[in-house]
Amino acid sequence: MATYKELLSQIEHLKNAAEEARQAEVAAGIAEIRQRMAELGITVDDLSGGKRMLRRRVAAPSGVVKYRNPQTGQTWSGKGRTPGWIREADDRNAFLVG
Numbered sequence: 001m002a003t004y005k006e007l008l009s010q011i012e013h014l015k016n017a018a019e020e021a022r023q024a025e026v027a028a029g030i031a032e033i034r035q036r037m038a039e040l041g042i043t044v045d046d047l048s049g050g051k052r053m054l055r056r057r058v059a060a061p062s063g064v065v066k067y068r069n070p071q072t073g074q075t076w077s078g079k080g081r082t083p084g085w086i087r088e089a090d091d092r093n094a095f096l097v098g
Helices: 004-040
Strands: none
Touching: none
């Protein structure tokens, strides 16, 4: 039976071997893809639908909470589409925060 240190050594060896095998398979896969692209005349632009990928803008914060539903805790900034829980209210001031 192997000792704890021997098992740890084997684990480390197997991790290294697995990483080397992964890198070799990735390199072979990339080479195969490049070969097929060259054979078919495919470009990177073709893969992206002819459009370069642009970074998307991060959405701006929706705003400061102005109204809160005391029953559910849902909030609304007072901008955009009016939520159902406040749409039917006779007096929106009852939902004002602070």
